[in-house]
Amino acid sequence: MSASLSRAAAALLRWGRGAVGGGGGGGLPGVGVRAASSGGQAEQLDALVKKDKVVVFLKGTPEQPQCGFSNAVVQILRLHGVRDYAAYNVLDDPELRQGIKDYSNWPTIPQVYLNGEFVGGCDILLQMHQNGDLVEELKKLGIRSALIDEKNQDSK
């Protein structure tokens, strides 16, 4: 378990997004700080969630989640082989932490966005994972879930 986790962590660090843990925290410099009005911040968050196909807001980082629910999101994405996603650590930025809740009108972290759209938190992602919906949603984004291959292997 730990070997594959460190491989996953190494892969995350390699694409050097900067937003994912790694060097100097995972908070987003400037998101909370620059926005004077809530309108400004909403626009910045809107751009943020649309910038990548898969965007998650976590407590902690994918390598070091600081919360069981955030960890669950990270693990589910890992199971599906989703390596290329943007992860933002709300613990590093109190304005981001509140701002993203205002933006999605959703009271808790973690928050998952697919294709710029708010999907839900850990509960919803888990249910989507269990009922097959997540594989479908990833497919729509052009992401092939690793679990499809696993499933095919089992049935051979």
Next chain:
Amino acid sequence: MELSADYLREKLQRDLEADHVVVEDTTLNRCATSFRVLVVSAKFEGKPLLQRHRLVNECLAEELPHIHAFEQKTLTPEQWTRELQK
């Protein structure tokens, strides 16, 4: 404003006309006021997960800012019956 499992259960039952509500106080596991809820209601029929969860969030709009961690499971009466049969 009260934050007991009983209070939440009654509020959810009333506002969502629920057939069945279970509220678990999971505070001990989470180090701060936390709850896990199960709500079974016909109001969830035809609604995607996100919409169902938002209904629950709206019902507890006053309480949620004071709750640290919140887990929810939302089922229609039919889904609940199927779960019980498993």
